[in-house]
Amino acid sequence: MKNRIAIIGAGYTGLSCAKKLIENNYNVTIYESTDEIGGIAKCIDYNETKLEKHYRHIFKSDKFVIDMIKEFDLIDKLHWNETKMAYYDKEEGLYAFGTPYTLLKYKPLTFIQKLLFGISVIKIKIIKNYKKIDNYTAEEWIKKNCGEKVYKKIWEPLLITKFGEYKDKISMSWLWGKINLRSSSSTLEGEKLGYLEGSFDILTRKLGEFLIKNDCKIELNNCVKKVYKSKMGYIVETENNKEEFDYIINTTAYDISKDIFEELLTKEEKEKMQKMKYTSARTMMIFSKKSLTPYYWINIGDRNIPFGGIIEHTNMENKENYNNTNIIYISNYMYKSDRLYNLNENKLFDEYLPFLQKINRNFVKEDVIKIECFSEMYAQPIIKKRI
Numbered sequence: 035m036k037n038r039i040a041i042i043g044a045g046y047t048g049l050s051c052a053k054k055l056i057e058n059n060y061n062v063t064i065y066e067s068t069d070e071i072g073g074i075a076k077c078i079d080y081n082e083t084k085l086e087k088h089y090r091h092i093f094k095s096d097k098f099v100i101d102m103i104k105e106f107d108l109i110d111k112l113h114w115n116e117t118k119m120a121y122y123d124k125e126e127g128l129y130a131f132g133t134p135y136t137l138l139k140y141k142p143l144t145f146i147q148k149l150l151f152g153i154s155v156i157k158i159k160i161i162k163n164y165k166k167i168d169n170y171t172a173e174e175w176i177k178k179n180c181g182e183k184v185y186k187k188i189w190e191p192l193l194i195t196k197f198g199e200y201k202d203k204i205s206m207s208w209l210w211g212k213i214n215l216r217s218s219s220s221t222l223e224g225e226k227l228g229y230l231e232g233s234f235d236i237l238t239r240k241l242g243e244f245l246i247k248n249d250c251k252i253e254l255n256n257c258v259k260k261v262y263k264s265k266m267g268y269i270v271e272t273e274n275n276k277e278e279f280d281y282i283i284n285t286t287a288y289d290i291s292k293d294i295f296e297e298l299l300t301k302e303e304k305e306k307m308q309k310m311k312y313t314s315a316r317t318m319m320i321f322s323k324k325s326l327t328p329y330y331w332i333n334i335g336d337r338n339i340p341f342g343g344i345i346e347h348t349n350m351e352n353k354e355n356y357n358n359t360n361i362i363y364i365s366n367y368m369y370k371s372d373r374l375y376n377l378n379e380n381k382l383f384d385e386y387l388p389f390l391q392k393i394n395r396n397f398v399k400e401d402v403i404k405i406e407c408f409s410e411m412y413a414q415p416i417i418k419k420r421i
């Protein structure tokens with residue numbers, strides 16, 4: 035008899051895990067609380083095509099997803115596009131960034147500081163085992179290797195953007211992972227990023243079809259409430275039913291898991307889970323008649339600007355695919371209690387507009403066809419330094 039396994043959550047972790055288990059002959063049921071699979075990577079309809087709710091691209095090092103794309107015969111849909119990156123500095127405004135050449139032209143740092151910055155990126159790439167830097171915070175490691183000014187000018191604004199008040203607690207191993215992932219796609223001219231023509235939805239659908247065809251049960255709109263021990267294994271109690279399984283795989287955030295598994299966890303485990311904090315994300319999609327900038331990715335290093343990044347999707351993927359509309363994502367990581375997280379989307383746009391015009395003064399409201407906002411409560415776990 036096959037082992038029966040329940041997976042909680044039909045985001046990419048749950049779906050890819052189900053695929054592996056099915057291939058190894060397990061009997062799998064996925065429980066998903068919403069009406070769709072895909073989780074954070076879900077897409078929306080736009081004209082004849084689809085678009086991610088939150089910006090999305092593939093790095094050259096994303097081996098698993100690239101293998102899956104090949105396996106589902108979608109490789110001809112995967113485009114590798116040259117993209118440009120920039121940095122918005124409080125004093126100096128918008129700067130091309132991300133290549134050795136643009137670094138040399140970057141005014142806010144002296145030549146020595148640029149050199150230290152360049153060397154530190156090389157050092158990070160050389161480190162193969164993150165454990166070597168796991169006992170440093172990103173702040174400690176950067177200050178030690180590049181000095182105060184490089185930290186303050188480049189890294190601190192980015193850490194604040196993603197983690198706010200926890201900026202000085204973040205483990206260097208988190209930054210190490212980010213830089214290594216990104217540098218796999220770096221070229222001397224910029225970055226080469228992958229995008230699936232027709233959106234990630236084409237992969238999600240293929241994955242869903244594969245699972246269903248191979249007898250995986252996907253229970254949508256069926257939120258898991260509790261998991262507890264039974265004689266033979268575990269009972270999964272949902273909004274709609276109760277079922278017994280041999281094993282459970284959980285892919286939800288700790289905040290949710292600690293309640294689901296309450297009866298199975300020790301006091302210490304619960305406390306550990308309670309300590310894990312997340313930042314939330316609110317992404318605004320602006321559908322515009324005009325482009326905002328020539329860059330795909332802009333990191334905002336000016337804390338007076340109330341968002342952390344601008345990702346102009348149509349500077350990566352051809353806008354002809356979207357009826358010549360420019361698709362601009364405004365990225366903002368914050369806490370769910372923040373005022374901007376709870377503001378209605380038109381008001382949020384009105385707050386953002388003067389800052390978008392600071393970046394491009396010709397950008398006007400009349401060019402905006404429509405806006406949409408999407409929120410994720412558990413977008414980024416706060417990875418603190420190991421003590």
Ligand SMILES: Cc1cc2nc3c(=O)[nH]c(=O)nc-3n(C[C@H](O)[C@H](O)[C@H](O)COP(=O)(O)OP(=O)(O)OC[C@H]3O[C@@H](n4cnc5c(N)ncnc54)[C@H](O)[C@@H]3O)c2cc1C
Nearest residue numbers: 043044045046047065066067073074088090091257258413
């Ligand atoms: C703004 C943003 C941009 C990103 N861009 C990229 C990118 O370009 N490239 C990249 O590789 N990654 C990107 N990521 C990261 C990536 O999207 C996530 O790491 C990944 O999608 C997480 O998948 P997951 O399955 O672990 O979690 P999720 O996608 O969160 O899935 C968890 C699922 O569990 C379900 N669930 C929750 N509670 C229950 C319950 N009680 N019962 C049943 N189901 C439940 C949820 O509805 C959800 O579907 C981005 C993330 C964000 C926030």
